Amino acid sequence: MSNAQIVMRADTGPTQAHTGEVERKLSTLELAWGNGFVRKTAIIILLGLIWEAYGRYLDNPLLFPTLLDTLSTMRDRIADGTIPLRAWASIKVLLMGYASGVTIASVLTVLAINTRIGTDFLETMTAMFNPLPAIALLPLALIWFGLGNGSLVFVLIHSVLWAVALNTHSGFLGVSQTLRMVGRNYGLKGLSYVFRILVPAAFPSILTGLKIGWAFAWRTLIAAELVFGVSSGQGGLGWFIFENRNLLDIPAVFAGLLTVITIGLVVENLIFRTIERKTIRKWGLQS
Amino acid sequence: MTALLDVSGVTLRYKTPSVLVTATERVSFGVDRSDRFVLLGPSGCGKSTLLKAVGGYLHPSEGKIRIKGREVTEPGADRMMVFQEFDQLLPWKTVLENVMFPLLVARRLPRKEAEDRAKAYIEKVNLTRAINSYPHTLSGGMKQRVAIARGMAMEPDILLMDEPFAALDALTRRTCQDELLQLWEDTKFTVLFVTHSIAEAIKIGNRILLLSPHPGRVKAEVSDVDRVSPTDGSAGQLEKHIHDLLFAEEETAH
Numbered sequence: 298m299s300n301a302q303i304v305m306r307a308d309t310g311p312t313q314a315h316t317g318e319v320e321r322k323l324s325t326l327e328l329a330w331g332n333g334f335v336r337k338t339a340i341i342i343l344l345g346l347i348w349e350a351y352g353r354y355l356d357n358p359l360l361f362p363t364l365l366d367t368l369s370t371m372r373d374r375i376a377d378g379t380i381p382l383r384a385w386a387s388i389k390v391l392l393m394g395y396a397s398g399v400t401i402a403s404v405l406t407v408l409a410i411n412t413r414i415g416t417d418f419l420e421t422m423t424a425m426f427n428p429l430p431a432i433a434l435l436p437l438a439l440i441w442f443g444l445g446n447g448s449l450v451f452v453l454i455h456s457v458l459w460a461v462a463l464n465t466h467s468g469f470l471g472v473s474q475t476l477r478m479v480g481r482n483y484g485l486k487g488l489s490y491v492f493r494i495l496v497p498a499a500f501p502s503i504l505t506g507l508k509i510g511w512a513f514a515w516r517t518l519i520a521a522e523l524v525f526g527v528s529s530g531q532g533g534l535g536w537f538i539f540e541n542r543n544l545l546d547i548p549a550v551f552a553g554l555l556t557v558i559t560i561g562l563v564v565e566n567l568i569f570r571t572i573e574r575k576t577i578r579k580w581g582l583q584s
Numbered sequence: 585m586t587a588l589l590d591v592s593g594v595t596l597r598y599k600t601p602s603v604l605v606t607a608t609e610r611v612s613f614g615v616d617r618s619d620r621f622v623l624l625g626p627s628g629c630g631k632s633t634l635l636k637a638v639g640g641y642l643h644p645s646e647g648k649i650r651i652k653g654r655e656v657t658e659p660g661a662d663r664m665m666v667f668q669e670f671d672q673l674l675p676w677k678t679v680l681e682n683v684m685f686p687l688l689v690a691r692r693l694p695r696k697e698a699e700d701r702a703k704a705y706i707e708k709v710n711l712t713r714a715i716n717s718y719p720h721t722l723s724g725g726m727k728q729r730v731a732i733a734r735g736m737a738m739e740p741d742i743l744l745m746d747e748p749f750a751a752l753d754a755l756t757r758r759t760c761q762d763e764l765l766q767l768w769e770d771t772k773f774t775v776l777f778v779t780h781s782i783a784e785a786i787k788i789g790n791r792i793l794l795l796s797p798h799p800g801r802v803k804a805e806v807s808d809v810d811r812v813s814p815t816d817g818s819a820g821q822l823e824k825h826i827h828d829l830l831f832a833e834e835e836t837a838h
Binding site (some may be wrong): 478 | 639641658659660661663664665667669671672674675676685686689690718719720721
């Protein structure tokens, strides 16, 4: 009987010297350019330079203050405690509205995932209210809840609720049949099934919903504060901007806007990015 | 002696949006303790549907499924499933946590005990080096081995395996089959195994139930499968025999 022949090749052994280059260290510049943070910082610095140049060219601090003016006003206002106080006032209201919105959204989606009538309810409500800008409810809220945090929280709930509920619900629906069967195999039912299987499995969508909800809420809040301003003696950032416009302190208006942007960036890039890294990236649910 | 798993006269039907499909018709069989019982048949014979019914995910429209005399009404951890799909591990848990999770929530073991037991079973499937990895970093074969460890760690009455190696490449599949048999030698667990590969059925099983398609009916039962051996050609003969049985009608019909 004839056998197949195996000939061993010696040239793959470790003694063979490497002729081709397998790995090469990247230069510092290449490494830095590969970092998204560095690239984005470069863009921001460039935009800052353009701002400064245009501001100087225009030389009209009433219309368009320079970046340096804005920054120095911002520093003063932070140092005298105005901006931190105003920002805190905004964030406090925001957190109340955001937490209530997310809580109501989770109750609605849990009902929707367990009963058909709950699904219909959620779908109808989202279809009706999601396109309605939260700020459009403000006049009504003012009549119902008066000038105060109650009205703000009401419009914030509206801005957060539908985005979070919609994303969470579609996330739940997207959980694979296999994972659902695994969960039921363990005898999980009701709430423990929802929280131990569905919520983590749908976490990418839930997180997207939370991010969109946050962005909606932040915008709505600043806009609402601009419309009806101060409540209970202590306004937020929106009121700070409005107030300084009335005083024609335009650098302070810009400083207020810059604070709004900065807080938005910090929440998006520090808080949500960290949650993402510790959850869905680690789990391989997002690359 | 009554069988550990007793399936008697089970008819399974499911609805698609337009039609009512009969997947299996009056199927009966019994699985004894330490059996490696294989459900074998071409696609459309309802073998996976039958396994899901034993798992408690479907209710028979006729007949009864009993495990240790109790009627199966819903899914439960006394019948651990191993699926074909690679996404059956919980992606937010490490290998160790995946194996521990059912021990904690279904078996309600204390954490320490669950951890020890999980580690022992992960050791058995040779995955100790990957114990703290997340599932997305594992290969397909490793994921299936974790799923098997997870099922076995629960020490269920019966392990239900739904073509667990079908999505693997041929080399990995053989390794996994050998490993499963080795595990069986160690613990003599009871397994109900679904496959459409005749060779796999002969390799894994000691008893094989042949099902014919549309709707699924029992065609034959092969016992003492472990007496055949791949070296003297008897396994090949049995394979040919089963092939002829399963496809005889189809060929004459053409």
